[in-house]
Amino acid sequence: MQEEQNYNFAYLDEQTKRMIRRALLKALAVPGYQVPFAGREMPMPYGWGTGGIQVTAAILEPEDTLKVIDQGADDTTNAVSIRKFFQKVAGVETTEKTEEASIIQTRHRIPERDLEEGQIMVYQVPIPEPLRFLEPRETETRKMHALEEYGLMHVKLYEDIARHGHIATTYAYPVKVADRYIMDPSPIPKFDNPKLDNSPALQLFGAGREKRIYALPPYTPVKSLDFEDHPFETQTWDEPCALCGATDSYLDEVIMDDKGTRMFVCSDTDYCTTRREAGHVGPDAQAVGEAAE
Amino acid sequence: MYVAVKGGEKAIDNAHRLLAETRRGDTGVAELSVDQIREQLKLAVDRVMTEGSVYDPELAALAIKQARGDLIEAIFLVRAYRTTLPRFGTSKPVETGKMRLERRISATFKDVPGGQVLGPTFDYTHRLIDFALAAEGEPPRAEAREDFSEETLAAPHVLDLLAEEGLVERPERDDEAVPGDITRHPSEFPMDRATRLQSLARGDESYLLALGYSTQRGYAKSHPFAGEIRLGRVSVEYVPEELGFPVEIGEIELTECNMINQFAGSKKVAPQFTRGYGVAMGHGERKAMAMSLVDRSLRAVELGEEVKAPAQDQEFVLEHCDNVQATGFVEHLKLPHYVDFQSELGLVRRMRQEVESNLAEAAE
Incomplete structure (x- = not known):
């Protein structure tokens, strides 16, 4: 279509890509530090992943294979829409297989399958500042990061324990990166937090509306905040996946009637x-198969 | 059931087709043309240009048509288009003092050099629904002013007359300064006034209206007077590098408001009125006035006033004034959040269980 020929490869112009790549390099040099960048207006609304899309657009090469997930799924509407966007403006290969992807753009999940060296995760981030809900002013939070003044966060977690008996944060659970910066891992469930730690993959975070980029180079130590007597723990389920019987994955609850x-x-x-293709069967696989037909 | 929860490519395509059909409405009714929108819904077009930050009535009218009259959606369309445009330079500052006026009023003086010119305004209309408009027909022609000429339609700024006497502050003028660009640099606080004005200029009209209103009701009182409101056309000049002298590249319509506010002064510095500034593309008086109130309240620190009201708080005002950002983030709540919700659900269940077992233990 003529319309698409008016746009550069991967939509953004080369100057903009260069600006984003510079921010990415800085972010990689200071893991967990939020680098301000001149985020552009994208043809999707803010809140729909414009930060992640800009990061992907800036690093995408014609030979890349892209996977896009939202809530862990390739077929959620917004994942479909973003995947289509890059098919249209970059013409790259796309895949739903985690192992085939060179770049995985995600909202709210990290794939269950272990990531590999050479793979890049791109996270869509709504509020990059882990201290934002404790202190609404950017001028203050930047100072707190600079001085490594994280007492407020520990007080918040302590108050959770005092009130509820445990830390009441279940997603966007704050982490400390390379023993320096406290970082928001984006709203992934805390179930996924251990996957951030020492990952062989390169992990990039883009917040479009807030105009911030941050990153974790491969094999960066990432520690979920906790206390000695209240160690960090992840969610567990009492039952396996109804379809494939997995007991080690994050499960969505589906209301059937x-x-x-x-x-x-x-x-x-x-x-x-x-x-399921490998032959694993969950307790309800039969019933669901029939309902879907 | 399970299949329906996760959406698909087909659903999106179908939704888009339905949207296009709904946009058109009843095909028995003639389709609205972009020209009609541009000519007859001018104030909507002007708002879309202002908050979309592009002076292009044709494009704004098309965006309004595409957005089915949703102005924030239209602004978003214009912004997303604007961001792809190459930027070849910065114009010279426009001379609003040389504006060819269509309207110009001052609330501070009964008469001013150049006169009070009402122009096309709703101000003194009675807000009675004009049922005659429902029937088609041409309105009677407005008589042109008898003394209509280029000279009479240009007039100096009212506030400049006061500035001559030192009664009102004179804005700093620096023609060589390179303006900041909020679309090319992430915001940094504290923000200088020029950059703040840039944010406010594309800020949401209703938001600025509410904030400006709050300053009139005691939240950062600044005792405003509408020193001057003017509407008219100004030339845009640009200096191409290869030429080295300014060339007029076109003309745009602007609305400008200079608000006069209470004086600042001390034992050593004689008191003088301060001002707030507002400007909008096309005819946008409400926007320009609200903007000038908020501009003034944001100058609190500079003028040594205590910062205690929302309208004085730079981060609060400027980080939330962009309606494209605001609507995006509010509306993104429509996107699936079931992974996060699931983890909250698990936590609440666990906490309820703990409370219940505690209660049961206590009962034993």
Whole structure:
């Protein structure tokens, strides 16, 4: 179509890509530090992943294979829309297989399958500042990061324990990067936090509306905040995935009817499909297969 | 059931087709043309240009058509287009003192050099629904001013007359300064006034209206007077590098408001009125006036006033004035959040269980 020929490869012009790449390099040099960048207006709304899209657009090469997930799934509407966007403006290969992807753009999840060296994760970030809900002013939070003044965060976590008996943060759970910066891992469930640590993949975070980029180079130590007597722990489920029987994956709860029937299934659709193709069967696989037909 | 939860490519395509059909409405009714929108919904077009930050009535009218009249959506379309345009330079500052006026009023003086010119205004209309408009027909022609000429339609700024006497502050003028660009640099606080004005100029009209209103009701009182409001056309000049002298590249319509506010002074410095400034593309008086109130309240620190009201707080005002950003983030709540919700659900269940077992233990 003529319309698309008016745009550069991967939509952004080369000057803009260069500006974003500079911010990325700085972010990699100071892991966990939020680098301000001159975020552009994108043809998707703020809140739909414009930060991640700009990062992907800046690093994308014609030979890349792109995977886009939202809530762990390749077929959620926004993941479909972003994948289509890059097919249209960059013409790159896309995939739903985690192992085939060279770049994985994600919202709210990290794939269950271990990432590999050479892979790049791009996270969509709504509020990059982990201290934002404790201190709304950017001028203050930047100072707090600069002085490594994180007492407020520890007080918040302590108050959670005093009030609820445990830390009441279940997603966007704050982490400390390379023993220096406290970082928001984007709203991934804390279940995924251990995957951030010492990952062989390169991890990039883009916040479009807030105009911030930050990064974790491969094999960066990432520690979820906790206390000695209240160690960090992840979510667990009492039952396996209804479709593939996995007991080690993050499960979404699906309400089946108005009588309270529920089913738990893998949020990572590729993980679930791969397991089922390999012959794994969950307790409800039969029933669901029929309902879908 | 399970399949329906996760959306698909097909659903998106179908939704887009339905949107296009709904946009058109009843095909028995003639389609609205872009020209009609540009000519007859001018104030909507002007708002879209102002907050979309592009002076292009044709494009704004098209965006309004595409957005089905949703102005924030239209502004978003214009912004997303604007961001792809190459930038070849910065114009010279426009001379609003040399504006060819269509309207110019001052609330501070009964008469001013150049006169009070009402122009096309709703101000003194009675807000009675004009049912005659429902029937088609041409309105009677407005009589042109008898003394209509280029000279009479240009007039100096009212505030410049006061500035001559030192009664009102004179804005700093620096023609050589390179203006900041909020679309090319992430915001940094504290923000200088020129950059703040840039943010306010593309800021949401209703938001600035509410904030400006709050300053009139005691939240950062600044005792405003509408020193001057003017509407008219100004020339835009640009200096191409290869030529080295300014060339007029076109003309744009602007609305400008200079608000006069209470004086600042001390034992050593004689008191003088301060000012707030507002400007909008096309005819946008409400926007320009609200903007000038907020500009003034944001100068609190500079003028040694205590910062205690929302309208004086730079970070609060400027980080939330962009309606494209605001609507994006508010509306993104429509996107699936089931992974995060699931983890909250698990936590609440666990906490409820703990409370219940505690209660049961206590009962034993």
